[in-house]
Amino acid sequence: MADLQRAAELLLGWDNILILSHRSPDGDTLGSASALSRALIALGKSVQFRCADEIPEKFAYMFSGVRFGDFEPEKIVSVDVADKALLGTLEPLGEKVDLAIDHHATHRFFAKETWVDGKAAAACQLIAKLIPALGAEITPEIADCLYTGISTDTGCFKYPNATPETYRIAADLIECGAHAADINRVMFDTKSRAAIELLKRVYSDMEFYCDGRCAVLCLTKAMIAETGAKEGDLDGVAAIVRQVEGVQFGITIRERGENEYKVSLRATEPADAAAVCAQFGGGGHKGAAGCTFFTTLEEAKTRIIAACGDALHLQ
Numbered sequence: 001m002a003d004l005q006r007a008a009e010l011l012l013g014w015d016n017i018l019i020l021s022h023r024s025p026d027g028d029t030l031g032s033a034s035a036l037s038r039a040l041i042a043l044g045k046s047v048q049f050r051c052a053d054e055i056p057e058k059f060a061y062m063f064s065g066v067r068f069g070d071f072e073p074e075k076i077v078s079v080d081v082a083d084k085a086l087l088g089t090l091e092p093l094g095e096k097v098d099l100a101i102d103h104h105a106t107h108r109f110f111a112k113e114t115w116v117d118g119k120a121a122a123a124c125q126l127i128a129k130l131i132p133a134l135g136a137e138i139t140p141e142i143a144d145c146l147y148t149g150i151s152t153d154t155g156c157f158k159y160p161n162a163t164p165e166t167y168r169i170a171a172d173l174i175e176c177g178a179h180a181a182d183i184n185r186v187m188f189d190t191k192s193r194a195a196i197e198l199l200k201r202v203y204s205d206m207e208f209y210c211d212g213r214c215a216v217l218c219l220t221k222a223m224i225a226e227t228g229a230k231e232g233d234l235d236g237v238a239a240i241v242r243q244v245e246g247v248q249f250g251i252t253i254r255e256r257g258e259n260e261y262k263v264s265l266r267a268t269e270p271a272d273a274a275a276v277c278a279q280f281g282g283g284g285h286k287g288a289a290g291c292t293f294f295t296t297l298e299e300a301k302t303r304i305i306a307a308c309g310d311a312l313h314l315q
């Protein structure tokens with residue numbers, strides 16, 4: 001198992017590096033990839049970046065001005081990727097990853113070397129330590145990328161994963177020039193008209209089970225298409241179900257393909273989302289986890305609600 005020093009040592013010895021983010025990219029995987037790319041390029045290395053899915057518009061600023069190279073990759077680094085299946089259509093590259101940098105306690109080892117810290121709130125927290133260890137500077141642009149990842153993975157510092165260290169790193173990033181207030185507004189307050197249309201549907205369709213301790217909402221492709229919502233508009237929807245008083249498990253079921261449903265589970269302590277999702281081959285953190293069902297929507301819903309119900313009885 002690699003650590004900070006080992007990860008820095010490896011990267012300093014490498015060139016022509018391909019960095020991979022997970023599918024349905026979020027602020028953390030993209031912030032880690034863009035910050036690390038900028039630092040490695042500043043050190044004179046050639047870097048490429050790939051992600052199976054498109055980068056949501058609101059994260060585009062993190063890559064602006066980054067000069068990626070055109071070369072045959074010699075080394076591959078994944079960031080914030082807990083399992084090679086999460087590379088989506090790039091999964092075949094999972095076998096070839098030389099270094100995985102991640103913060104998921106449920107990390108499924110797939111790379112030749114792995115630096116995982118399950119206590120870090122965001123992969124960006126690890127990258128924030130790695131960049132100075134590489135001898136590179138945290139520029140204002142890099143600080144913006146890292147702050148974005150930390151802010152988004154902690155729900156704007158509201159989740160219990162935000163530790164004193166998280167705040168200290170965020171404070172350092174602000175000192176390095178991160179535009180914290182602007183980033184927080186764009187990530188958490190600004191919503192498109194389509195997102196508001198989707199929220200109207202989501203609020204009216206929410207269902208409750210287990211004496212109100214489980215809340216469920218379903219996002220079908222038809223619903224998303226009818227409201228005109230884009231990928232970026234769906235961020236934060238999974239957090240809504242947990243806002244309801246008394247809800248310990250917030251379940252969001254999203255249609256991904258025919259008979260393919262992705263469950264995003266949010267839990268309030270002592271409920272454990274990762275433990276429930278692990279029963280269905282998924283994983284994540286105690287407060288937020290996910291799993292996929294290859295079945296009908298009704299069946300997926302029944303099974304996840306039953307598992308949450310069982311977990312609540314055991315408490």
Ligand SMILES: [Mn+2]
Nearest residue numbers: 028080122123
């Ligand atoms: Mn993350």
